[in-house]
Amino acid sequence: MKQIKHHLNHSLLMGYSAGTLPEAFNLVVATHISVCDDCRARMHEFDAIGGEIVAASDVVQLTDGCLAATLALIAASTPDAPKAAAMGGIFAQPLRDYVGGDLDAVKWKRVGGGVSQAVLKTNDAATVRLLRIPGGVAVPDHGHRGLELTLVLQGAFSDSTDRFSAGDVEIADEAMVHKPVAEAGMDCICLAATDAPLRFSGILPRLAQSIFRM
């Protein structure tokens, strides 16, 4: 297991457990938990809280025949078979499901400065993309109107706050303006989700905004 230093926070885990996060964030959370035992254990805690809240709910009346209708549903169905997870590669299963494969299946689009991205399809306002940043290259300075989650899948980057390597997740809020720089060496591959457009503050910010379509 990789040494993970930067984890999900409580509010993201609770939102994931309650099922109230946008799909784009769910994907980042699920991909991180796939490789992080610590956050997996914390997710189970939040699920347990959810279970106890339901257990403590007031009981509402069911209509007559509700049990019979459920037994009829069961009779009409077949048992679920456990899914076999594909092994190997750098993408955990939830990400692989969105990409349709591992790293070699990603359809990259160049966005300038040697950086490539692939926007993954989600059905709500928040967006999630894969980013490929060649070693030593910087992503333009940007601030956030909302929340940005960046999960490192390969390589590493650093910004004014710290160094982030494979498995680490950076949580950047509205107050943060940062300029991530990929570490020299292999490409840095990240999965990044935002719930609002980014604000670029470096050179040619408008151009950067348009090429990133953020």
Next chain:
Amino acid sequence: MTTEDTAKRMEWVAQLDAIRDHQDQVAFAALFRHFAPRIKAFLMKSGASPSFSEECAQEVMATVWRKAHMFDGTKASVSTWIFTIARNRKIDMIRKTRRPEPEDLPWGPDAAPHAADVITLAQDTEELGRALATLPEKQRNLIERAYFGDLSHSEIAEATGLPLGTIKSRIRLALDRLRHAMT
């Protein structure tokens, strides 16, 4: 320490086993009587109509039957496990969004649940339930609203600042043990 509540929780485990091993409809009916009205209440509080909530509750309980073979009492208590099924149904039906699941840990077929671990997790979950019940009204209400889906992200941040979690160490120990068993 075995309280009446723990006994009830162990009965749910036995009922799930009976569903898995013998397609036991009597055991299912007992589990249904306890959980279905609560799932319906949970979905109604999440904003769904009574009839729609009941329809979802039926589907949740049918899923409990179909997935009974996947229940592992060392990883989740019955109340937790049924919550996750109800939560997933709610996301599908009400929020109409997707919530990808983490990759399963490769436990391997040999990681048979130990009865003692199942009891301990049930007791820890029970303790967590008690901790929730004894929170001041305002705090408990905040947590409930987070799970019903009517809190913003910053309000959730406030709710998660609350001191909870007696279950943490137990789940982490179980994960450690299973990881060691695999290698």
